[in-house]
Amino acid sequence: MHELLLICGEDDVEIVSDALMELDALAVSVEDADADTDAEKALFGEPGMPAPRGGWQRSVVKALFPDENEATECATLILSQDWAADVHVQAIQAVAEQDWVRLTQSQFSPVEITPEFWIVPSWHEAPAQATRVMRLDPGLAFGTGTHPTTRMCLRWIATHSELSPGWTRVLDYGCGSGILAIGAALHGAQNIDAVDIDPAAITASQDNAKANQVALKAALPDAAQGEYPLVMANILATPLKLLAPLLAAHLAPGAHLILAGILARQAEELKEAYAPWLKLEVSDEEEGWILMTAQRPAA
Numbered sequence: 001m002h003e004l005l006l007i008c009g010e011d012d013v014e015i016v017s018d019a020l021m022e023l024d025a026l027a028v029s030v031e032d033a034d035a036d037t038d039a040e041k042a043l044f045g046e047p048g049m050p051a052p053r054g055g056w057q058r059s060v061v062k063a064l065f066p067d068e069n070e071a072t073e074c075a076t077l078i079l080s081q082d083w084a085a086d087v088h089v090q091a092i093q094a095v096a097e098q099d100w101v102r103l104t105q106s107q108f109s110p111v112e113i114t115p116e117f118w119i120v121p122s123w124h125e126a127p128a129q130a131t132r133v134m135r136l137d138p139g140l141a142f143g144t145g146t147h148p149t150t151r152m153c154l155r156w157i158a159t160h161s162e163l164s165p166g167w168t169r170v171l172d173y174g175c176g177s178g179i180l181a182i183g184a185a186l187h188g189a190q191n192i193d194a195v196d197i198d199p200a201a202i203t204a205s206q207d208n209a210k211a212n213q214v215a216l217k218a219a220l221p222d223a224a225q226g227e228y229p230l231v232m233a234n235i236l237a238t239p240l241k242l243l244a245p246l247l248a249a250h251l252a253p254g255a256h257l258i259l260a261g262i263l264a265r266q267a268e269e270l271k272e273a274y275a276p277w278l279k280l281e282v283s284d285e286e287e288g289w290i291l292m293t294a295q296r297p298a299a
């Protein structure tokens with residue numbers, strides 16, 4: 001693979017990027033051309049706030065091509081455009097496979113769950129205000145913290161951490177990447193069973209737990225045994241309805257049940273499905289998804 005590096009001003013970034021994609025670049029990314037120099041200026045503002053400006057004063061637009069010829073032809077074509085007077089070629093260079101990975105990684109940013117609790121890819125610095133950090137990289141199994149259903153479950157854990165001394169056993173049913181199990185562990189839960197029907201999820205959960213230096217047992221669903229003070233399942237409404245007797249049977253007296261993967265319009269169906277055991281309530285909502293929770297009465 002070869003990479004074409006073009007330098008351009010803030011006003012040209014968009015047109016250059018679009019042109020590179022039109023000319024069949026495999027990927028296009030934009031970086032600060034003045035990074036690590038005295039001229040470097042921060043682009044990002046406070047977390048959650050819009051960037052103060054749309055682009056850097058001088059950007060380097062990087063485009064990936066299968067070989068050197070294609071990169072060179074593309075550079076010639078771009079420089080011949082009437083709008084490209086201020087665009088310059090910085091380099092055309094071979095890229096190692098590793099750089100391609102880094103390019104993909106740059107698409108994933110830290111995810112805020114609460115102002116103190118963040119999900120941060122391993123290649124990112126944790127935000128300064130984060131006092132609890134889960135290290136998680138996008139992998140084959142679902143659950144990187146970017147989906148509203150996952151975020152709502154994690155937010156519930158983080159905002160109920162005063163209950164964590166009671167989380168002496170936890171069941172994460174449909175664990176995916178293990179994100180909810182690890183989130184519970186980081187908030188003090190112990191003896192965590194993370195189960196999933198997908199073997200890739202079991203491996204991912206084990207790897208992610210190790211990376212976060214927390215203990216959990218990841219296995220197929222049969223490994224869920226007995227009663228738990230906290231049961232979490234972020235699957236989808238239909239399997240959650242079918243699983244109602246099973247999940248209810250795993251609740252210890254006084255236990256909390258946390259369900260996600262449910263659309264706002266499905267709330268009533270879920271309430272009905274769990275009514276023989278529990279009174280489910282909607283306790284959070286994000287982008288049309290709801291979090292439903294219930295507590296089994298103490299014995």
Ligand SMILES: C[S@@+](CC[C@H](N)C(=O)[O-])C[C@H]1O[C@@H](n2cnc3c(N)ncnc32)[C@H](O)[C@@H]1O
Pocket residue numbers: 141142143144145149150153173174175176177178179180195196197198201221234235239261
């Ligand atoms: C939406 S993902 C959630 C992953 C993670 N818990 C999260 O919150 O991001 C649902 C996971 O449930 C698993 N799953 C689906 N049906 C299941 C079932 N009947 N029993 C156990 N796991 C199931 C899927 O393989 C998938 O990993």
